[in-house]
Amino acid sequence: MQLAILIVLILIAVLIAPWLIGVAIAAAAVYGVYLVAAAALAGVAFVVAVIWVLFIDKGRKEKPEEIHGERKSCRHCQVEMAVSATHCKNCGQSCT
Structure with a gap:
């Protein structure tokens, strides 16, 4: 309709x-x-x-990097990394 x-x-x-x-x-x-x-x-x-x-x-x-053995934290961004690392992969700062 x-x-x-x-x-x-x-x-x-x-x-x-x-x-x-x-x-x-x-x-x-x-x-x-x-x-x-x-x-x-x-x-x-x-x-x-x-x-x-x-x-x-x-x-x-x-995938994040797998860290075997001892670890340390970056003093700038607090990301964990291997003790042998000299620079942080996250922030690029020197960690020595």
Whole structure:
């Protein structure tokens, strides 16, 4: 029933103001451009996410260095390291 009312209202509007057809076509075109832009943005976001996961995030998941034997802490950043280490791998400061 609501669809029939909508169709009747559209027909009345077109009969009273035929220029509304042009407005409707323009609105559909603008909406189409909006949809294409939204789809392109989603595609770019997907590609960036894939690149991020495959290349950039991979370096952050490296396993920490396993230290066997005696350990000491860096006096600058408190990271544990081997006693034989002369520079901290975390902050780069000299630990001698």
